[in-house]
Amino acid sequence: MTVQYSELIQPERVHGSLYTDPSIFAEELDRIWYRTWVCVGHASEVARPGDYVRKKVAAQDVIMTRSTDGEISLLLNRCAHRGNLVCEDERGNSGSFRCPYHGWTYRNTGEMLGYPYNQGYGGKGKLSLGLGRVPRVDTYQGFVFASFAADGPSLKEHLGAAAGELDRLARLSPEGEVELTAGWLKHRAKANWKLLVENETDGYHPQFVHGSVFSVTGSHIGNLYSDKSTAVTRDLGGGHSENDLRPEFRRMGTPMTWFGTSEAKVPEYVAKMRELHGKQAEEILIEGAPHVMVFPNLFVAEISVFMIQPTAVDETVQNVTAVQLKGAPEMNRRLLSQCVGSVGPAGMLLADDSEMYERNQRGMAARMPEWLDIRRGVGRERVDENGFRVGAANDETGMRGFWSHYRSLMEREDAR
């Protein structure tokens, strides 16, 4: 059966089978997850030579390593002998890896160093085998991306306008660098990955789903997504989208409001930024961090970073960590506690969202009405000065951008 994506994905609605059909999920692995650029981790997780961490690209078990010459590699965690897992630990430091089954040994670049009792192979260096390497690895602002396709658009091309949002995150650090060193939480949701991606820049749900959190904490976030808000949802192209809250923060005009705090609480940080950036510091401190969904799996939610990993058509793992800004210890403590409070094990925001993802998946088991509606705000969309489509803060502009890119990837005939 060939799926007709143009029938399932229409400008104002998408078909429920896109979230529930295992054969579509299998095609997504081929055409999206093992082809386009997918975010795997961050360079700061393997800061020193010999460091390694285990990562996932959909179902692929990947080891991210840093070699003695500083290069980052993504190796497939599969021994070239008989396929055993080579690395077991989530992280460690080792310049080489030895498979526990028969002792084949590899450099952390994947190169074979040797195997025990080599006479059985006619001596040393007789096998031109090594660990599999992800064909293309590239980084942007330290975020490490993988592409299983030997060629295709470069990472820069893939990121397009989303790159500027990662720059905006990095410039919040006095040293211009983000670090993802706080450790990862893994949240498993019984829901299709696209429900998570769509929700990340859905400004329609916060006032509803997160209403109780906002009222308990006295948070102003809900208002940012109200119908009166001047914030916008922007389709950044390439399937990327953002909730751009800057218009509201500029209107309020107070540094650190984006972070729900005041400069008095983080005096050293604010002073350091002013010293560094002069006049421009006010803009940086007022505008704050982005809220951007980078297709298909990197979500930066101001203070937290999410990497979305699909494991089955109806199961997704959301890997979450706190943003850490190099050279800003005062901020980092707060970033960590805010992150834990919102998306930690007892965090309030992600718990709300996860409940919605899972209810969504269960609801879609019902046969009718078949479609999911994505038309909100179609009639009030406009094109901004940079040529991007924008809608109101609570419009579904981001989802429509996601689906049009998704469709272009899934329909490509050369995909097989």
Add this chain to the structure above:
Amino acid sequence: MDQWIIASEFAEVAVSLDTEANGPRLRLTDLRGGRVRYLDALELEALAWLPDERMRELLDPSAGRWSDGRRDG
């Protein structure tokens, strides 16, 4: 005697300073295989300067512990 354990999922080695001899030595104990080896200052210096290529050869399992006992042809 101060002892450090240097461990990964691939190996576990205890490292300590030995002062029983006429001069100090580093004592290594492979905690998985039981083997003990001492390294004197000159040997440690040699290791510090060992080219990466030579270290890679040492990491070949057939280079020592798991060799067939025959020279490679």
